[in-house]
Amino acid sequence: MSGERLRAAVQNIEAPMLRAYRLWVEHGQQCTDGCKGASQAQDGCETGRELWGAYRLERIGRGQS
Numbered sequence: 001m002s003g004e005r006l007r008a009a010v011q012n013i014e015a016p017m018l019r020a021y022r023l024w025v026e027h028g029q030q031c032t033d034g035c036k037g038a039s040q041a042q043d044g045c046e047t048g049r050e051l052w053g054a055y056r057l058e059r060i061g062r063g064q065s
């Protein structure tokens, strides 16, 4: 059994989703067009909604595969 190999595989699965989520978080911290302080991603600006949509696609896609 190789714990290192298993952990690397998990990281490969999670990395795209985490990266998409981080992009949305970082945008929200800098955005002055509605994303900062928004209670929902849908309340943010167009860019913020696109970044959130990309994250959701990653999450949903991984869940189905």
Ligand SMILES: [Zn+2]
Binding pocket: 027, 028, 031, 032, 033, 034, 035, 036, 044, 045, 046, 047, 048
């Ligand atoms: Zn925004």
